[in-house]
Amino acid sequence: MNTITRxxxxxxxxSAPASLHAxxxxxxxxxxxxxxxxxxxxxxxxxxxxxxxxxxxxxxxxLKVVAAEGLIExxxxxxxxxxxxxxxxxxxxxxxIAGYDFVAGRLAxxxxxxxxxxxxxxLHLEMYAAYLRRELTDYFRLNQMIHLAIVDAAANPVLSANxxxxxxxxxxxxxSANLLNRDRLSDAMREHEGMIDxxxxxxxxxxxxxxxAHMQTxxxxxxxxxxxQADAS
Amino acid sequence: MNTITRxxxxxxxxSAPASLHAxxxxxxxxxxxxxxxxxxxxxxxxxxxxxxxxxxxxxxxxLKVVAAEGLIExxxxxxxxxxxxxxxxxxxxxxxIAGYDFVAGRLAxxxxxxxxxxxxxxLHLEMYAAYLRRELTDYFRLNQMIHLAIVDAAANPVLSANxxxxxxxxxxxxxSANLLNRDRLSDAMREHEGMIDxxxxxxxxxxxxxxxAHMQTxxxxxxxxxxxQADAS
DNA sequence: GCGTGTATTTTTGCATTCAAAACCGCGGAG
DNA sequence: CTCCGCGGTTTTGAATGCAAAAATACACGC
Numbered sequence: 001m002n003t004i005t006r007x008x009x010x011x012x013x014x015s016a017p018a019s020l021h022a023x024x025x026x027x028x029x030x031x032x033x034x035x036x037x038x039x040x041x042x043x044x045x046x047x048x049x050x051x052x053x054x055x056x057x058x059x060x061x062x063l064k065v066v067a068a069e070g071l072i073e074x075x076x077x078x079x080x081x082x083x084x085x086x087x088x089x090x091x092x093x094x095x096x097i098a099g100y101d102f103v104a105g106r107l108a109x110x111x112x113x114x115x116x117x118x119x120x121x122x123l124h125l126e127m128y129a130a131y132l133r134r135e136l137t138d139y140f141r142l143n144q145m146i147h148l149a150i151v152d153a154a155a156n157p158v159l160s161a162n163x164x165x166x167x168x169x170x171x172x173x174x175x176s177a178n179l180l181n182r183d184r185l186s187d188a189m190r191e192h193e194g195m196i197d198x199x200x201x202x203x204x205x206x207x208x209x210x211x212x213a214h215m216q217t218x219x220x221x222x223x224x225x226x227x228x229q230a231d232a233s
Numbered sequence: 234m235n236t237i238t239r240x241x242x243x244x245x246x247x248s249a250p251a252s253l254h255a256x257x258x259x260x261x262x263x264x265x266x267x268x269x270x271x272x273x274x275x276x277x278x279x280x281x282x283x284x285x286x287x288x289x290x291x292x293x294x295x296l297k298v299v300a301a302e303g304l305i306e307x308x309x310x311x312x313x314x315x316x317x318x319x320x321x322x323x324x325x326x327x328x329x330i331a332g333y334d335f336v337a338g339r340l341a342x343x344x345x346x347x348x349x350x351x352x353x354x355x356l357h358l359e360m361y362a363a364y365l366r367r368e369l370t371d372y373f374r375l376n377q378m379i380h381l382a383i384v385d386a387a388a389n390p391v392l393s394a395n396x397x398x399x400x401x402x403x404x405x406x407x408x409s410a411n412l413l414n415r416d417r418l419s420d421a422m423r424e425h426e427g428m429i430d431x432x433x434x435x436x437x438x439x440x441x442x443x444x445x446a447h448m449q450t451x452x453x454x455x456x457x458x459x460x461x462q463a464d465a466s
Numbered sequence: 467g468c469g470t471g472t473a474t475t476t477t478t479g480c481a482t483t484c485a486a487a488a489c490c491g492c493g494g495a496g
Numbered sequence: 497c498t499c500c501g502c503g504g505t506t507t508t509g510a511a512t513g514c515a516a517a518a519a520t521a522c523a524c525g526c
Contacts, residue, residue, distance in 0.1 A: 019309040020509075021297060045477075055511045057290065060479085061297045064254060068298045070391075076252040077478060077517050092391040095336055099392075102445075103332035158303075158325040159332075162395065212335075253479080278507075288481045293509085310487050310508060469526085476519070482512080489506070496499080 020054070024062040027052060032071050032082065033168050043072060043080040069165050085169065087226045093170055094219035100163045101147065101211035105195070107154035109204030117199060120149050124196045131189050139185070144171075146192070150199070150211070173222065184221050191217065253287070257295040260285060265304050265315060266401050276305060276313040302398050318402065320459045326403055327452035333396045334380065334444035338428070340387035342437030350432060353382050357429045364422050372418070377404075379425070383432070383444070406455065417454050424450065 028048070037043065049059050067074045073083050085093075112120075127142035144167075151163050191214045198207035261281070270276065282292050300307045306316050318326075345353075360375035377400075384396050424447045431440035 019307070021307070025297075025301075056478095057510055057512090061294050064258075064294045065297050065301045068258075068301060074252070074254070078519095079478070089391075092389045095340060095387075095389055096333075096391050096395060099332040099336035100329075102335055103328055107328060154328075156325045156328055158322075158329050158399075162329060166391075289508095290480055290482090312488095312508065467526100469524105471524080472522085474519105474521075476517105478517070479515090481514080484511080485509090487506105487508070490504085492502090494499105494501085496497105
């Protein structure tokens with residue numbers, strides 16, 4: 001028998017067969033992150049009930065939770081809408097995520113195993129290969145995996161949960177931004193080189209600051225991209 | 234007429250007459266933070282319904298949201314319990330909060346007005362006075378206000394919301410820890426002196442690192458306190 | 467033809483209902 | 497005496513129902 005699946009207490013990351021409620025929250029979040037609904041679109045309660053084969057009550061509970069996470073917004077008597085992130089929203093999110101990366105870098109150096117370092121080095125090499133081949137999908141995926149691996153190495157479930165939540169909001173956006181800012185890739189690669197080096201030396205303070213600066217740079221790149229998009233339209 | 238009260242999108246901090254749902258979430262959170270229920274205690278659904286004069290549906294929606302925040306945990310078919318924070322939980326929370334403080338310090342220096350700095354300096358002096366008089370309640374309250382003021386000065390609603398949420402979990406605990414670790418107060422005061430000085434010079438990088446280190450120190454003090462408490466029982 | 471006021475439909479928010487699972491007290495077996 | 501099992505009660509989780517608000521359709525006046 002599996003262990004009890006606690007909800008709250010940051011245990012929802014378990015892949016255990018969670019309760020219906022937790023399951024619905026996860027499915028709803030994924031559905032949104034995968035971009036089936038356009039930003040600003042009304043969320044069709046009735047339709048999602050049919051899709052998930054549940055009644056309105058559990059769906060509405062999930063909507064409130066996802067709204068609290070910031071993926072959607074609830075307009076009184078007007079239903080739920082897919083959150084429209086402005087440039088300022090994204091900027092704010094990146095600044096918080098940069099803080100998570102800072103903490104992750106510091107703690108990871110203190111807590112990661114040698115095998116953990118090797119694993120991240122391998123990911124880094126793979127990412128470098130993808131960079132050379134200009135395979136942006138792989139590059140992006142590996143990039144994400146490296147950051148996640150460092151966050152996980154910090155061995156702090158609270159950090160991991162918050163990081164995941166904040167990232168959900170910007171995942172899609174970041175990909176498009178990377179796509180259109182190819183020229184930024186070489187800088188990002190250089191920054192990653194430095195990060196891996198600091199990790200290898202377990203220089204926590206240095207890694208933390210590097211990761212923070214790295215995310216601030218990304219923040220600026222993404223925001224610039226958003227402004228271009230906005231101007232174009 | 235008042236503006237629309239958005240929920241999600243981090244607008245819930247507004248003091249606007251929020252929807253019933255947002256209101257219930259706030260009341261429930263406050264009720265928990267104020268410590269009316271002992272950690273580990275079952276949350277009496279029926280009773281809270283009567284207290285808040287609502288039916289079970291909106292209360293249960295609020296329970297899921299507060300569970301996602303980590304204040305309570307939901308045990309399938311066994312109801313909601315007030316979260317029992319272990320020493321490890323608190324340690325993890327403090328590490329994340331330290332990250333928020335780091336970001337807040339950096340951004341505040343870049344964005345705060347001169348008047349804002351003056352206001353914080355005043356709070357600092359008041360806190361110093363409370364420290365000299367050993368008025369711990371005031372000291373603690375002013376301490377919190379200073380940290381909050383710096384976070385607000387960062388002008389990042391995402392940061393503010395996350396900070397508030399993380400702090401809710403440890404507010405009570407931190408107070409008891411301060412109470413019993415009087416000898417740590419002078420160190421804390423010295424650290425605060427340095428922070429105010431860095432803020433005055435708008436030395437963001439320095440302030441960020443000072444605040445991070447300050448919270449790490451607090452983390453250790455609180456965790457030590459928790460271990461003592463645990464050993465004593 | 468276009469804007470406006472009104473009636474109808476739909477959707478939302480909450481209360482209530484209902485089945486199922488957990489709790490509880492008690493009796494019996496080991 | 498302790499442990500297990502069993503029926504009744506309580507509590508939980510989810511579906512449904514219902515009133516109110518919003519969206520929509522539509523007719524009327526300009």
